[in-house]
Each structure stands twice: as structure tokens, then as C-alpha cells.
Amino acid sequence: MNRKDISGFFILLLLFMAIVLGINLFTLSVYSRESLISLAIRDGLFGLVNFFQFYIFFRWIVPSFLHSRNWQLLLLRVFPVVAAFNSFKYLLASGVFPKIMLYQGYRYDLGSKRRIELFTTFGAYFTNALWTSLVLLAAAFAVHLFLHWLREDKRRALLQQQQVKAESGFLKMQLNSHFLINSLNSIYSLAITGSPEVVQANNTLVHLLSYMLDQPDDIDFRSPIRDEIQYLQDFISLQQLRTGIKEGIQADFAGTLPDKQIAPMLLVPFVENAFKHGVTNHPAHPVTIVLAGDEQMLSFVVSNKKSIFNKDKTGGIGLENVRKRLQLIYPQKHDLQITDTEATYQCHLKIYW
Incomplete structure (x- = not known):
């Protein structure tokens, strides 16, 4: 990557994180220590992981598709990226932040009379994360086409x-x-x-x-x-x-x-x-x-x-x-x-x- 690509990477990173953190920060109903920690992990750390997924879409997959217009090749490239990032996020969530990222509540076992905590399964997490990946892919298309339009408009002018x-x-x-x-x-x-x-x-x-x-x-x-x-x-x-x-x-x-x-x-x-x-x-x-x-x-x-x-x-x-x-x-x-x-x-x- 040259200097222009590096500067573009950090500009996109700042804009992405500002939008994600800004929206969720202003929608918080209670500003407590626990809510801010949860925000930092859900939208800060995992938002950073989502950004890298978005950037791969934006930098390589979307331009390649717009050049070839091959839908099958697009799916073959998108699916491994989605599977890898969603699996990584689940491993990170279950191994480090299960209480924040996967906790669903608890139920009482009448036989043993103890509380059993419930966590999101991999299948359910992957399905929910799949929608996030689709949004990131759509955002990559939108940003790439918008920047292309700006460049073409500047060139025409x-x-x-x-x-x-x-x-x-x-x-x-x-x-x-x-x-x-x-x-x-x-x-x-x-x-x-x-x-x-x-x-x-x-x-x-x-x-x-x-x-x-x-x-x-x-x-x-x-x-x-x-x-x-x-x-x-x-x-x-x-x-x-x-x-x-x-x-x-x-x-x-x-x-x-x-x-x-x-x-x-x-x-x-x-x-x-x-x-x-x-x-x-x-x-x-x-x-x-x-x-x-x-x-x-x-x-x-x-x-x-x-x-x-x-x-x-x-x-x-x-x-x-x-x-x-x-x-x-x-x-x-x-x-x-x-x-x-x-x-x-x-x-x-x-x-x-």
C-alpha cells in the first residue's frame, strides 16, 4: 500500500468508527459504567473487526466484481470472508466476552434447583452476524460507487x-x-x-x-x-x-x-x-x-x-x-x-x- 492508500484506510477507519460509536452512544438510555464498557466492547472492539471486514469488501472484492460483473465469483469471494470473520467474532465473544456478547439470561432447573445461564449458540450468532455482513457489503458498494462518482465528476469538470x-x-x-x-x-x-x-x-x-x-x-x-x-x-x-x-x-x-x-x-x-x-x-x-x-x-x-x-x-x-x-x-x-x-x-x- 502506498501513502495515499494508507491515508485513505485511516480516513475510512475514523469515519466508520465515528458513525458506529456515535449512533450507539446517543441511543444509550442509561450512561453507566457497565453500559459504557458494553458499548466499548460491542461497538468499539467488535466494530473494529467489522471495519476490517468492510475494508476487505471495499478494497478488493467490490472493485473486482465491478470490473468482471461475475456474480458467481463475487459469492465465492464473499462467503469465505463472511465465514472467517463471523467465526472469529464468535470465538472472541465466547472466549473473552461471553457475558457481554452472548449472554441471553438464565432459567431455573427444578430438579437441581439451580440457575442455568443461557448463551447464544454458534448457529444463532452466525445467522445474526450474517445480516451484519450483508450490511457491510452493501456499505462497501455504496462507498465505492460514491467515491467513483466523485472522481468521475472531478475528471469531467x-x-x-x-x-x-x-x-x-x-x-x-x-x-x-x-x-x-x-x-x-x-x-x-x-x-x-x-x-x-x-x-x-x-x-x-x-x-x-x-x-x-x-x-x-x-x-x-x-x-x-x-x-x-x-x-x-x-x-x-x-x-x-x-x-x-x-x-x-x-x-x-x-x-x-x-x-x-x-x-x-x-x-x-x-x-x-x-x-x-x-x-x-x-x-x-x-x-x-x-x-x-x-x-x-x-x-x-x-x-x-x-x-x-x-x-x-x-x-x-x-x-x-x-x-x-x-x-x-x-x-x-x-x-x-x-x-x-x-x-x-x-x-x-x-x-x-
């Missing part, structure tokens, strides 16, 4: 957690890839026009990519809101460099946001979607980004006028992946409303802390 983590990481990878392609396209546009701002755009992209790579794939990881705001500001700056019209994008980040944390890179796909499918070079119809919040909720609104060149592509794979990621990370704790009209598109995300 772990597998589900790993699946959710893997799915979240996959969706995050898709979002990052989508963002990277669009950003490289923006820098390429600056480069082919010979814009001197391509160096600044490249440095901004390097900063954005460093932030992305620093985020772990752990589904429970959260970034400070201030880091996400800086990430969004860098992303917006990159787009403003590409268009050359800063007034085409208006961002309002509340200066008094609560000191909370959020899943990293959860907000940028909404902004990216607006830049890709909206008009970003028209100051009269700018892309508007508003981030606000309090101790109960974070509100993020992105609105844009639709571009006639991308009229049928609004939304795209980015927002669909964001929906899935929100369901994984903030189940029952978010609200995403999308207003899609002929000319405008708006996303309003609420996250409840």
Missing part, C-alpha cells in the same frame, strides 16, 4: 475546464490573427504611399504585438482596464496614421473608471470591425468609441457609418468570435446589443463585474 480553455485560446488566436492582418495592411498602405509616418506606425504595431504576446492563454486571466485602454489608444493611433484624418475617429475613455480588470483584448475587435467596415475619413460622420463604467458595470459603445464598399461584410468573423469568447469568459454576466441599420452600425457591450 477538469476536462470541461481544459476544453473551455482550449476553445478560448483558439478564438483568441483567431482574433489576434485577424487583427494582425488588418494592421499589416494598414502599414503597407502607408509604405506604398511613401508616408514618413510608417516608422511610427511600425513602432506602434510592435508595442501592440508585445502586449498581445504577454497575455497568457488562461481563461481566468484578467488585465487592468488601464492597460486595455492604452492598447485601444495605440490601435486607434495606428488607424489614424493610415487614414491621415484624426477627426474621423472620436474616442472617449472615461477618466474615472473603477479599478477593475477585464479579459485581455476583448474590446479591440469591436473597434477593428468599425474601422474595417465603416467610414473613418469623414469628420462629419466619425467612428465614435465610448468607454465608461462604475463599480457594477462596464459599458463600451462603438458606432460607425457604413462604408458603401463593405456594405455586405459588416460584422465578419471577428464579432462572431467575440460572441463565443464572451459566452465562455462572461457567461450570464454580459449583454451585447448590436444595432444594424441601412446606414449605421453600433455595438453596445455591457460587462457586469
Whole structure:
């Protein structure tokens, strides 16, 4: 037996004896020295013997039966154990504790005029002990199946957690890839026009990519809101460099946001979607980004006028992946409303802390 098996043995022993002694102790009608001694022998010493019988059932016989499902083999294994333990208990009772364990009373012999003490016979004792053995066998089955259920439930929860983590990481990878392609396209546009701002755009992209790579794939990881705001500001700056019209994008980040944390890179796909499918070079119809919040909720609104060149592509794979990621990370704790009209598109995300 290894250390785990030994610790499990003693835990079962303590629970078994606590239940047996506890139940019988509280059902005593008279707390006297004789009753306590009887309790210690009947339920303490003989309860310990019963535990060893229970443990043999639990540790070897029940697992073997559940593996083979052979009833005949079960009976062949149970019967010798029952016979051995019941015989041992009778020998112990008759040899050491007959008055406590076997005494049935007495009768008067009229011929000899003496009192004859009556004790339980081996057959009667074995029959009564047989019911105890059946209860111990049933308890071994119950405990073994309960512990097996706990292990399986823990395993299922772990597998589900790993699946959710893997799915979240996959969706995050898709979002990052989508963002990277669009950003490289923006820098390429600056480069082919010979814009001197391509160096600044490249440095901004390097900063954005460093932030992305620093985020772990752990589904429970959260970034400070201030880091996400800086990430969004860098992303917006990159787009403003590409268009050359800063007034085409208006961002309002509340200066008094609560000191909370959020899943990293959860907000940028909404902004990216607006830049890709909206008009970003028209100051009269700018892309508007508003981030606000309090101790109960974070509100993020992105609105844009639709571009006639991308009229049928609004939304795209980015927002669909964001929906899935929100369901994984903030189940029952978010609200995403999308207003899609002929000319405008708006996303309003609420996250409840």
C-alpha cells in the first residue's frame, strides 16, 4: 500500500468508527459504567473487526466484481470472508466476552434447583452476524460507487475546464490573427504611399504585438482596464496614421473608471470591425468609441457609418468570435446589443463585474 492508500484506510477507519460509536452512544438510555464498557466492547472492539471486514469488501472484492460483473465469483469471494470473520467474532465473544456478547439470561432447573445461564449458540450468532455482513457489503458498494462518482465528476469538470480553455485560446488566436492582418495592411498602405509616418506606425504595431504576446492563454486571466485602454489608444493611433484624418475617429475613455480588470483584448475587435467596415475619413460622420463604467458595470459603445464598399461584410468573423469568447469568459454576466441599420452600425457591450 502506498501513502495515499494508507491515508485513505485511516480516513475510512475514523469515519466508520465515528458513525458506529456515535449512533450507539446517543441511543444509550442509561450512561453507566457497565453500559459504557458494553458499548466499548460491542461497538468499539467488535466494530473494529467489522471495519476490517468492510475494508476487505471495499478494497478488493467490490472493485473486482465491478470490473468482471461475475456474480458467481463475487459469492465465492464473499462467503469465505463472511465465514472467517463471523467465526472469529464468535470465538472472541465466547472466549473473552461471553457475558457481554452472548449472554441471553438464565432459567431455573427444578430438579437441581439451580440457575442455568443461557448463551447464544454458534448457529444463532452466525445467522445474526450474517445480516451484519450483508450490511457491510452493501456499505462497501455504496462507498465505492460514491467515491467513483466523485472522481468521475472531478475528471469531467477538469476536462470541461481544459476544453473551455482550449476553445478560448483558439478564438483568441483567431482574433489576434485577424487583427494582425488588418494592421499589416494598414502599414503597407502607408509604405506604398511613401508616408514618413510608417516608422511610427511600425513602432506602434510592435508595442501592440508585445502586449498581445504577454497575455497568457488562461481563461481566468484578467488585465487592468488601464492597460486595455492604452492598447485601444495605440490601435486607434495606428488607424489614424493610415487614414491621415484624426477627426474621423472620436474616442472617449472615461477618466474615472473603477479599478477593475477585464479579459485581455476583448474590446479591440469591436473597434477593428468599425474601422474595417465603416467610414473613418469623414469628420462629419466619425467612428465614435465610448468607454465608461462604475463599480457594477462596464459599458463600451462603438458606432460607425457604413462604408458603401463593405456594405455586405459588416460584422465578419471577428464579432462572431467575440460572441463565443464572451459566452465562455462572461457567461450570464454580459449583454451585447448590436444595432444594424441601412446606414449605421453600433455595438453596445455591457460587462457586469
